Amino acid sequence: MSNNRADLPPLCTVPYSPYKPPHSPLVAAQRFYDIMRQRRSVRFFSDAPVSEEVIRTIVAAAGTAPSGANKQPWRFVAVRDPAVKKEIRTAAEFEEREFYDRRASPQWLADLAPLGTDWNKEYLEIAP
Numbered sequence: 001m002s003n004n005r006a007d008l009p010p011l012c013t014v015p016y017s018p019y020k021p022p023h024s025p026l027v028a029a030q031r032f033y034d035i036m037r038q039r040r041s042v043r044f045f046s047d048a049p050v051s052e053e054v055i056r057t058i059v060a061a062a063g064t065a066p067s068g069a070n071k072q073p074w075r076f077v078a079v080r081d082p083a084v085k086k087e088i089r090t091a092a093e094f095e096e097r098e099f100y101d102r103r104a105s106p107q108w109l110a111d112l113a114p115l116g117t118d119w120n121k122e123y124l125e126i127a128p
Helices: 025-036 051-063 084-103 106-115
Strands: none
Touching: none
């Protein structure tokens, strides 16, 4: 394929193969909803070690998420150093205290009360 301009490389094309789902859009949407409504916020973490290979694979998967212009502008950092984890926890807890003490509305705090959450983020030092 030629683009008739000597200063540009040849155009690259990727064949289009339309996705043909095995189910109707409604069935697919209902299945997706069933999965999504089972999500929960994780508030307890294991201290069991996680291999670097697992972490790299998880980060690679996260890096495939769509973004504007497919730029994936995010950065991921895996922290093992206990001193750095403590610094992160200290900074996070400062922000969380601000939220609980000054930013959250009474209704929001009432909604959080049954969950037993607060500004304490000890898991930031526990999670491997």
